[in-house]
Amino acid sequence: MKKKSVNNIPAEVLAAFLDGNATVQESKEILGALSEDAELRELFHISQSVDAELGVIPQDCEFIPMTAMAATCNEENYCCLECEKYILCKLNIEFDEEQLLQNAIQ
Structure with missing residues (x-):
């Protein structure tokens, strides 16, 4: 069984979104969830911070998914x-x- 993230978004879909590989429908679902779920927003910001610390994305990068x-x-x-x-x-x-x-x- 696949693990679920908040808002019943599968962890794999969230990972694809964070990597820029989500489909249009998946992206719309996640963007909608981000606007309504503080826990998901926090997880998203933590992921961005980790990527920035690891040098995957620049520290000052503005994210547009x-x-x-x-x-x-x-x-x-x-x-x-x-x-x-x-x-x-x-x-x-x-x-x-x-x-x-x-x-x-x-």
Whole structure:
């Protein structure tokens, strides 16, 4: 039996979300739960702090959990592509906007 996190979110799904690998539906579920559950928010912030301490993410990184959603690249999720561009800019990673779009479509 799979272990459950708060709000009945499987631990595996939460881990995928934290790694940026959750599906659109999973991300929506977790984002909704984060807005309503203080325990889940605390767990999320602890995970971010650990990742920052380990150097997985920069200490001053602003987290926007939308990069996986950009892959659907439909009109509804256009802002996801914009979020991905924002993150790349914040991390000073050079990118080609057209290539990002093509990658999202594939």
